[in-house]
Amino acid sequence: xxxxxxxxxxxxxxxxAKLPDRADFKFYGLHHDARxxxxxxxxxxxxxxxxxxxxxxxxxxxARLRAI
Numbered sequence: 437x438x439x440x441x442x443x444x445x446x447x448x449x450x451x452x453a454k455l456p457d458r459a460d461f462k463f464y465g466l467h468h469d470a471r472x473x474x475x476x477x478x479x480x481x482x483x484x485x486x487x488x489x490x491x492x493x494x495x496x497x498x499a500r501l502r503a504i
Contacts, residue, residue, distance in 0.1 A: 451473075456475050456478045
């Protein structure tokens, strides 16, 4: 079984160093532009993660896998 999960290094690239969630509405309050910007940044980084996964699927590298 292969479980795909973002690394801690990836999470550090995201706003507030975490995956966005509904709690962001509470954190940002009425600062809607800041919340939208944070979510857009997270979406862009998610696209980068998607591209890395697609690259791995095309050219598997067992050295990138970690046992859990």
